[in-house]
Amino acid sequence: MRTAALQLRPLHASFLASPITPRSGPLPRRVSPKCSRSFHASASWRTVDLAFDVHDNGGKATGAPIVVLHGLFGSKKNNRSISKALARDLSRPIYAIDLRNHGDSAHHKIHNYTVLADDTEAFLKKHNLKDATLVGHSMGAKTIMAMALRDPSCCANIIAVDNAPVDAALASDFPRYVEGMRRVEDAQVKTQKDADQILEPYAKELPVRQFLLTNLIRDSASSPLRFRIPVRTLAHALDDMADFPFTDPEKARFNKPALFVRGTRSHYVSDETLPIIGRFFPRFELVDVEAGHWVISENPEGFRRAVVEFLEEGE
Structure with missing residues (x-):
């Protein structure tokens, strides 16, 4: 078992030339997509308007925005406590959103990372959120990774929580x-x-x-x-949630800071995926937090400290 590490660990240097390799053993298996999926560069007619809450520490948080995306079956309510804490600690407004088919946002029969990214990108534009930090857990993590790789100008940096940019079957x-x-x-x-x-x-x-x-x-x-x-x-949509729309880091790369937070008792970000992360996100840093897959709810204090350290270090 990996030990918890609340100190940021820059890992990108040794992974830039590493080949992408499939997972093995008890880790989630690689899956082949049933068909090729397009990932368009702009929002489409399928965009859903997203419900959201703003946490700004009573109006005192005036810095660059942070946008928080929940995981599968979650909602903006799951991130209420951590959003309030981060708004207070960082003096930055936190936008906790409901992704399509979740919370108070509208339902739509199409649910994959292309449209989830479209929705969130449209949300940033609608609310004029510039130089934002994008934070996402699980499904939300793959969504922000896809956004960053598609259009690196959409955000200042990303924080991906317990997911990796690979096609891998969801836990049973x-x-x-x-x-x-x-x-x-x-x-x-x-x-x-x-x-x-x-x-x-x-x-x-x-x-x-x-x-x-x-x-x-x-x-x-x-x-x-x-x-x-x-x-x-x-x-x-479960197969689509296991998928990831980018496969070639030579064609899509995010050269801005990226923090990957993984749970020590979770298998979603295995050591075997670190070279893949490093090729897509060459400036990434890694933090291990003592938790399972539900990192934010299982260890909110560990997660909070990791985020605050990463963002304050970048200022």
């Missing part, structure tokens, strides 16, 4: 979560307790179930509970 937990959520909806439950009992065989850990069940809403007092996220749409 995610399909089980989807199946459990489907069964909750089919049962038309009236209480959170009933929903939790149905979901338990598919998500053994109570914190994970509590996280998933934050998506339950009720349309009226007499209505059954339902998930506000389109469960079936996201189920069909």
